[in-house]
Amino acid sequence: MNIHEYQAKELFAQFGVAVPKGVAVTSAAEFEGALAKIDTSGGIMVKSQIHAGGRGKGTFTDGFKGGVKFSPTKEKALENAQAMLGNTLVTAQTGEAGRKVQTIYFTEAANLGKRPDGRDDEYYLAILLDRATSFPVIVASTEGGMEIEHVAHHTPEKIFKVQVDPAVGLQAFQARQIAFSLGFSGDLFKQCVTLVTKLYHFYWEKDCAMVEVNPLLVTKEGKLLALDAKVSFDDNALFRHPDVVALRDLNEEDAKEIEASKFGLSYIALDGNIACLVNGAGLAMSTMDIIQHFGGSPANFLDVGGGATKDQVTAAFKIILGDANVKGILVNIFGGIMDCNVIATGIIEAVKETGLKLPLVVRLEGNNVEAGKATLSASGLTIVSGDSMADAAQKIVKLVNAK
Amino acid sequence: MSILVKEDTRILVQGITGDFGARHARLSLDYGSQVVAGVTPGKGGQVFEHAGKKVPIFNTVAEAAKQTGATVSAIFVPPPFAADAILECFDADLDLAVAITEGIPVRDMVRAKRAMAGRRTRLIGPNCPGIVTPGRGDKSSGGCRIGIAPGYIHMRGNVGVVSRSGTLTYEAVWQLTCRGKGQSTCVGIGGDPVNGTSHLDVIKLFNDDPETDAIIMIGEIGGNAEVEAARWIKEHCKKPVAGFIAGATAPAGRRMGHAGAVIGGAEDTAAAKIKIFEECGISVAATPSDMADALLRIWKG
Missing domain, CATH: 3.40.50.720 (NAD(P)-binding Rossmann-like Domain)
Incomplete structure (x- = not known):
């Protein structure tokens, strides 16, 4: 689960991680009141709140440039906020459709900029799971404010990593290693050790999937601040964090994905025109792959889990049919333990209930498969049967391309 | 064995x-x-x-x-x-x-x-279908079934199968059984990012098992485990290996049911893994329908 930058910074503050002061609002009527609550003397950052990166370099659909803007005056901040709120922001991560901005975050911008000694003042810090070791890893770099993938690729020597042994947690020497690796000394060194320690505490206590601070910034006054914050949580652990669940913003999620989750379906929309309905995540992914292999284009990932009941299949068809691009459906079920005849009956009822008109290819395999196929062919519906995944995929691609 | x-x-x-x-x-x-x-x-x-x-x-x-x-x-x-x-x-x-x-x-x-x-x-595991060592009875009964896999699709024989995914394992096993090729043991290691036993751990066990003559390794996008196993296979494995990688069409950054199956960086794609499989001498299945045949192209049983 993802949260907004302003929510992440509120959590940072709770855990003692230094952030610039800011106020988030959802309506233009609140702009003036929000600006009155912060120090605007050094200018204001106006930040669109959406669950996607690349906001600063993004462009709104009406042509307005920049989802994050430094505004030297209150008037300019109001003007920028008005241009952003309710507007749709397209960034490198949102896809062409972009995301509607429904929250604006004003933060204090005083003292930002180069340090007095002229040294580079932006750093990178992240904490996530290292899959190779199954240990949390803290990643730090002197190259803040840039895309970290770019830094890792071109100057890997500027990336510093510390593995945290979960048996004992983050040790003081490790926090010092990071502070030294970033070149800090004196008071900034102490601030960095504190910030890293508190950030790790937050990551661990809240079951985060990833915490990223880019940039971590040294102000003109010599204060170390998390200028941006990107936080995602482990979905499996949400049951023990009701406070985190309360931060969920359904506006940022696909309506069809939310609907699907109510029926125990895992659904992800894609750009193609052949919808698929499959049991099991691995088989569902590879069903998308085989559609593409035979020249089609998958419209979605849809895993019905171990079941595939009539209610689930009906719900799945309704969700699939809500996508206007869909021109055909491929059902691929390996009914290992479930009775294929029960699944076939469920498919027929779902077709009748949804009044499905699109080409439908069904590939059933497994337990009682002959009875299942017989039920499908006796239904009087135009359901095409596929003998293998390859056969089924070729049939649906041909049917859709023929239209 | x-x-x-x-x-x-x-x-x-x-x-x-x-x-x-x-x-x-x-x-x-x-x-x-x-x-x-x-x-x-x-x-x-x-x-x-x-x-x-x-x-x-x-x-x-x-x-x-x-x-x-x-x-x-x-x-x-x-x-x-x-x-x-x-x-x-x-x-x-x-x-x-x-x-x-x-x-x-x-x-x-x-x-x-x-x-x-x-x-x-x-x-x-966790988040895995479990392990089956097929039996020698009717529809492989009498074997050791731990977990949730359908037992009857198996057949006792000499192919070892290792995979993260449940239904994709069943698909491979069923393809083998339909072609008269039985299995020594089938292991589902699970779709989570942190699991107890890796592809490589299982491949090493198959390599040392006298009953296993050939191996099918099924992987996904996400992580480095399949690549690690492929490189070891190139250097040390005495037995023919066929492989498949799911997720060629998966969009970057999205979790597809398996928490492990999220594309991380540029090198963590299905195409990159498939290329490494080929370089390591693994017979790659072009589609999930081709898993057993990919093995039979390099192993006659």
Whole structure:
């Protein structure tokens, strides 16, 4: 689960991680009141709140440039906020459709900029799971404010990593290693050790999937601040964090994905025109792959889990049919333990209930498969049967391309 | 031989009194597997009955192992309590813990995996279909079925199968069985980012198993485990290996049911993994329908 930058910074503050002061609002009527609550003397950052990166370099659909803007005056901040709120922001991560901005975050911008000694003042810090070791890893770099993938690729020597042994947690020497690796000394060194320690505490206590601070910034006054914050949580652990669940913003999620989750379906929309309905995540992914292999284009990932009941299949068809691009459906079920005849009956009822008109290819395999196929062919519906995944995929691609 | 489990392996089931655990305990008994104990804290002394068989239930794993000689546990405990169930297996010094449970918090698994270091117990999973060593009876009955795989699709033979995904494993197994090629052992290592046993661990076991003559390795986008295994295969594996990687069409950054299956960087794509498989001499299946045939192109059985 993802949260907004302003929510992440509120959590940072709770855990003692230094952030610039800011106020988030959802309506233009609140702009003036929000600006009155912060120090605007050094200018204001106006930040669109959406669950996607690349906001600063993004462009709104009406042509307005920049989802994050430094505004030297209150008037300019109001003007920028008005241009952003309710507007749709397209960034490198949102896809062409972009995301509607429904929250604006004003933060204090005083003292930002180069340090007095002229040294580079932006750093990178992240904490996530290292899959190779199954240990949390803290990643730090002197190259803040840039895309970290770019830094890792071109100057890997500027990336510093510390593995945290979960048996004992983050040790003081490790926090010092990071502070030294970033070149800090004196008071900034102490601030960095504190910030890293508190950030790790937050990551661990809240079951985060990833915490990223880019940039971590040294102000003109010599204060170390998390200028941006990107936080995602482990979905499996949400049951023990009701406070985190309360931060969920359904506006940022696909309506069809939310609907699907109510029926125990895992659904992800894609750009193609052949919808698929499959049991099991691995088989569902590879069903998308085989559609593409035979020249089609998958419209979605849809895993019905171990079941595939009539209610689930009906719900799945309704969700699939809500996508206007869909021109055909491929059902691929390996009914290992479930009775294929029960699944076939469920498919027929779902077709009748949804009044499905699109080409439908069904590939059933497994337990009682002959009875299942017989039920499908006796239904009087135009359901095409596929003998293998390859056969089924070729049939649906041909049917859709023929239209 | 086979790997990890044999026909006579004695199995205990943690969570045998829950719907999920009970259902699959019954299916394992029907398959002829030696389910000898159940564990549900607070229900010790009760008996799990199915088709004339009586399986005693114990309060603790240690007690169940001591009383029945069970050496392997199948874990069907709900996610909030599953890591605790895994740790209990380590403490009881079992040979093997197979965690079927889906949805265990990553932090719990990070701690459990750390606790596994220095212990003799091997963990398979979590979020996995389990292990099957097929039997020699009708529709492979009499084998050792631990987990949720359909038993009857198997056939005893000489191909080892290792995969993260359940249904994709069944697909490969069924393709083999339909072509008259049986399996030595089929292992589902699970779709989570932190798991107990890797592709490489299982490949090494297959390499050393005299009954296994050939191997199918099924992988996904996400992580480096398949690449690690492929490089080892190139240097050390004595047996022909076919492979498949799922997720060529998966969009970057999206989790597709398996928490592990999220594309990370530019090199973590299906195409990149497939290329490495080919460089390492693995016969790559172009589609999931082609997994058994990809093996048969390099191995005549």
